Amino acid sequence: MTNTPRPPLSLNELMQRAQDMAGLSLGQLAELHHIRVPTDLKRDKGWIGQLIEHELGAIAGSKPEQDFLHLGVELKTIPVDETGKPMETTYVTVAPLVNIQGLSWQQSLVFHKLQRVLWIPVEGIRSKPVGDRQIGMPILWTPSEQEFAQIRQDWEEIMELIALGKVEQITARHGEVLQLRPKGANSRSLTQSIAADGNIKLTNPRGFYLKIPFTQQILNNYLAGN
Structure with missing residues (x-):
């Protein structure tokens, strides 16, 4: 992706860019930047997010910080169905599985990333060609x-289980609004974690995700207020 737009200088400029994008299809936006639209997202899972980041001038990439650190804003694209309901959970950040002694909620990446979030709803209807899907x-x-x-409550409960070496026992059902799930390209990806006896063992990387009912409530609250 070439000629990345410069990062927005203010929150107003960021919101203006995001509002100007609304109503366009992904194909129209890609054409503006001479970016090829994939036929499907099986091999290009992060394509939509990267396209939106490109348009808005996000610079964090995969760094563990907010996408617009200078504005204190994290960017999240969220696929929605015909009724505007989120179609999947929202990835927040990778979960620390070692060296977590003394880690407080205020020091956590979940706390840092979710201070302020710019949500960009995008049609996620799978039967619709990627290029025809509209940006909300x-x-x-x-x-x-x-x-x-x-x-915070979910984060603290999950982190306590990780500290006790129970990472393998944590399922997606743990947590009211935040869940922990395997995060990795495949099941062969391994990282260190705490074992039940306090030693280090290998396990699949994990990520924190916001559950669908929680993000749906965020969208509903916005619609109710407009």
């Missing part, structure tokens, strides 16, 4: 005290 209106979300408390 942006939503700038700052978690309420109650929302942050829910996320």
